[in-house]
Amino acid sequence: MQETIHHLSHIDLDGYSCQLIMKYTPYKITNYNANYGAEVKQKLELILENIASSKESALILITDLNLTADESRWLNSEVIRLSDANKEIKITLLDHHGSGEESAKKYDWYYLDTSRCATKITYEYAKNNFEFNEPLWMEKYVSVVNAVDMWIQEEHNNFELGKVYMRLISETKELNRVMFANEDENYKISLLLEAAKFLNVENAPIVLDDAIHTIKKEFFRIDKNDTLDNLSTKYIVELLGKKRDEHTIYYKGYRGFLSYGVGNTSIIGNGFLLAYPEYDFIVDVSYKGTMSLRANNQVSVSQISKEWANGGGHPNAAGGRIIGFKEQFRFDKVKQQIEAIINDKEAVAGDLEYKKES
Numbered sequence: 001m002q003e004t005i006h007h008l009s010h011i012d013l014d015g016y017s018c019q020l021i022m023k024y025t026p027y028k029i030t031n032y033n034a035n036y037g038a039e040v041k042q043k044l045e046l047i048l049e050n051i052a053s054s055k056e057s058a059l060i061l062i063t064d065l066n067l068t069a070d071e072s073r074w075l076n077s078e079v080i081r082l083s084d085a086n087k088e089i090k091i092t093l094l095d096h097h098g099s100g101e102e103s104a105k106k107y108d109w110y111y112l113d114t115s116r117c118a119t120k121i122t123y124e125y126a127k128n129n130f131e132f133n134e135p136l137w138m139e140k141y142v143s144v145v146n147a148v149d150m151w152i153q154e155e156h157n158n159f160e161l162g163k164v165y166m167r168l169i170s171e172t173k174e175l176n177r178v179m180f181a182n183e184d185e186n187y188k189i190s191l192l193l194e195a196a197k198f199l200n201v202e203n204a205p206i207v208l209d210d211a212i213h214t215i216k217k218e219f220f221r222i223d224k225n226d227t228l229d230n231l232s233t234k235y236i237v238e239l240l241g242k243k244r245d246e247h248t249i250y251y252k253g254y255r256g257f258l259s260y261g262v263g264n265t266s267i268i269g270n271g272f273l274l275a276y277p278e279y280d281f282i283v284d285v286s287y288k289g290t291m292s293l294r295a296n297n298q299v300s301v302s303q304i305s306k307e308w309a310n311g312g313g314h315p316n317a318a319g320g321r322i323i324g325f326k327e328q329f330r331f332d333k334v335k336q337q338i339e340a341i342i343n344d345k346e347a348v349a350g351d352l353e354y355k356k357e358s
Contacts, residue, residue, distance in 0.1 A: 003057040003088070005029045006047045008040075010064035010118070011177065013166045014149045016188050017119040018063035018094070021138070023189065025130045031185050033177065039329040040065060041074075046330060048078055057088035064118035066100030067093065072107055094121045117149035141196050160205040165195055168212060174220075174232040176261045178331055180239055190219055229267075236262065237271045244276070246331070251342050254280040254299045260334045261287055266317070269294035285334060289325025293318045307345050 007022055009015040011033050019031050030050070034043040044060075051058045060079070067075065079089045091109040093100075096118050104112035113121055123142045126132045147155040148162025168191055175184040194215045198208040213228065220231035240247070240259065249256045255278065262268055262284050269282045273296040280298040285291050291309060293301035295316045302318040305311035311320020322341065328334045 003027075003059050003090070004051075004054065005059045005061050006032065006051065007061045007063070008032045008034060008043055008047060008065065009062070011035050012064070013145060013162075013169045013192075014118050015064040016169060016185070016192060017141075017145045018122040019185065020189050020192050021119065021122050021126055021142075022061070024133045024135065024138070025126060026133070027130070031182075033181070033185055034065065034329070036065070038327075040067070041071060042329045042333075044071070044075055048082065051087070051089060052082060058090075060089065060091045062091070062093040062095070063122050064095060065093075066095050066097040066112075067103050067110070069102050069106075072103035072110065076107060076109075092125075094118060094125055096121060117146045119145040119149070137196050137199055140199050144199070157204075161199070161208070164205050164208050164212075165192070168192070168195055168208075172216070174216070174228075175236070175239075176259075176263075178260055178329055178334075179243075179262055180236075183239060187219060191215060233264070233267055233271055236268055237275050240268075240272050241276060247335075248279075249283075249335070249338065249342065251304060251345075256280060257282040258335060258338055259284045260328075260331055261285070263292075265292040265294055270296070283338075285322070285325070285338065287327045289322040289327075291320050291322060293320075308341055 005022070005027050007019055007029055009018045009031070015033065022029055032043045032047060034040045047060060051060075060075075075091065079091055083089050093110045095110075095112055096114050096116055098112075098114050100110065100112050104110040111121070111125075120142050123138070127134065143155070144158045144162045144165060146152070147158035148166050153159050169188055172188055172191060175187055177184050195208060198204045198211070201207050217225070217228050217231055220228070220235045222234070240257065244257065247258050249258045257272060257276075257279050259282065263286070265282070265284045269284065269292070272282055273279055273294060277296070281293055281295040281301050281304065283291055283293045283301075283304075291305060291311065293305055293313070295301045297316065300315040302313045302315055305313060305318040305320040309320030309322050311318060313319055322337075325337060328337070
């Protein structure tokens with residue numbers, strides 16, 4: 001196999017476990033994750049854009065996500081269109097949700113099996129269709145995920161351990177999936193790999209449950225130990241710094257940093273401004289369009305918030321809500337919305353009031 005695999009999977013234990021399995025194949029893989037709804041199509045659009053901009057042939061691998069009839073029809077036609085442009089593209093969808101039955105009957109690339117979780121389907125598909133360097137623990141790991149995802153309580157030991165695995169993923173929210181898609185996926189896969197070390201430990205569910213906090217801290221820890229909040233904040237500030245080119249915005253000559261859904265702006269935002277003093281302000285926009293702005297005595301974010309969203313607050317800490325904001329699952333589309341506001345407001349707003357340290 002020469003093509004690049006673009007692997008889209010769900011955002012739960014089953015979905016990330018499918019991606020963990022594919023790590024043990026030797027192919028070039030780009031991972032994407034989505035929840036149901038509009039996010040699925042946005043991520044598929046991103047995959048198609050990436051394929052179109054590459055000269056390589058590609059396999060679109062979709063696991064633990066069922067597509068609606070409209071989504072399947074659209075994806076199939078888009079792949080045909082790109083294939084007609086002398087680019088070989090294939091689709092493989094491996095899923096277990098019965099709601100995909102209509103699409104499964106129509107497209108031969110849509111594999112549906114409601115008797116197994118997607119992890120088990122992907123595991124067996126990989127063994128039969130890919131080069132696969134299976135580790136010794138994987139078969140048991142797959143059984144654990146299958147027991148909890150299919151809710152097979154009769155497999156008591158696997159089921160109880162699977163519940164801890166499930167919570168390990170569902171309660172892991174330190175990294176934002178849109179801002180830090182690659183890093184978040186890597187974080188969760190790393191946690192699952194650590195969790196796999198407990199498969200044969202006596203009283204594994206309890207022992208792993210006790211160890212989760214330490215496992216998370218070790219992922220973020222660079223040198224000395226600290227609280228999980230402080231370790232993850234330092235890690236996130238460094239990630240933000242690496243994204244400065246893409247996330248920089250300007251308003252009336254002031255340099256700002258735009259983030260999306262990061263939250264905890266008082267700590268992370270102020271940490272960023274201290275680490276990168278060339279920035280005058282930082283604004284974090286939530287999925288629902290609320291803004292949280294922070295500054296460090298270089299500009300009044302209260303005034304910015306007022307001009308952008310009729311918000312307010314203090315010179316160094318303010319907020320507001322963007323009327324008509326459309327939730328996005330790709331940062332470039334968020335930035336387009338914010339820059340449209342900036343372009344509009346710059347034309348009409350008065351001079352910013354700002355305060356510098358004396």
